[in-house]
Amino acid sequence: MAELSFAVICSSNMNRSMEAHAFLSKKGFNVRSFGTGDKVKLPGPAPDKPNCYEFGTSYDDIYNDLLKKDKTLYTQNGLLHMLDRNRRIKPDPERFQISKDKFDIIITCEERVYDQVLECLEARIPEENTPVHVINIDIQDNHEEATIGAFMICELAALVSECVLLVGVG
Template identity: 40%
Template sequence: MSSSTSRSGYRYACVCAANFNRSMEAHRVLLENGFDVKSYGAASRVKLPGASRDDPNVYDFDGTSYEEILRDLRSQSEDLVKNYEERGMFDMLVRNAKIKRCPERWKTHRERGETFDVIVCFEERVFDLVVMDLRAAGGARDAALVVNLDVRDSYEGSAEAAPRALRLCERLERCEEGWEGEIDSIVDEFEREEGLRALYCVCFY
């Protein structure tokens, strides 16, 4: 598993649907740059491309390891294996297994008491699920910034988005008085320089 000495003042979570591609590439990049970061999936189960849209590969969060998923995909038909290779899925799984054991579900770990200062999502539907979950949990003590960067769910899309997520997080780290008083200007500057819309809101634990 990868590890890095944290240099960040905040705790970060990266969240996509399956904790397979977008959140994992951002997890890798932030971790390698010294951030205190974890990653999660917001769906109920891990769904990956399969024989057809109606026949995906489905796995449990917090149980099936990335290495087990890799073995399962490699054991399938020759045509499917070729398709997985072309999509970069095997490369993703090898990368993921170096970071942590298995995909983890956001809601499960939030209910176990995990808390974060900044939560970066990579799909608006995921952003909505995270915000709804935090608001349903209630609380008024700890503020969490939830940000969404819409990212195409492909190997290339995640590789392009992760450095952008890093640059956003670095901006937050540079806030002398905390992000709460500067978030509007930070997001405006980020959108101007990156050409990428950043949807955000503040929730409380």
């Protein structure tokens, strides 16, 4: 029986999806993470001045850019810590819409992202007609909620995997 493959998706592939990616990876799950936004957006010095990057810009480059811009601000608000975690997991944020990978379970972290994932999946030309389950868990985009959400996603993944083992499908 094949191992289930999971995707965790938020808007920028920075906080919520990466926190869950880290948790699931540590528990041995086959997981990838993505964002669905047009750009990777991180808080800036003011609410109307976010830091924006193209998907594919490495976590290292984003880290170093923020370090140069304002080390104190981005240390205090936790962005440098978050980016440090991210770069230990994978090289750069990935956009779901350009991925051709197939997953058994896709977990989104907010309703808007869920809608974007469904829109993307519906627009694809089916190649294998294999089912995918898309589940949304609304998680606020802050560090504390991302951690709680990652626990919930990990618990869901464990329960689904256990059910698959018991039923013997996959």
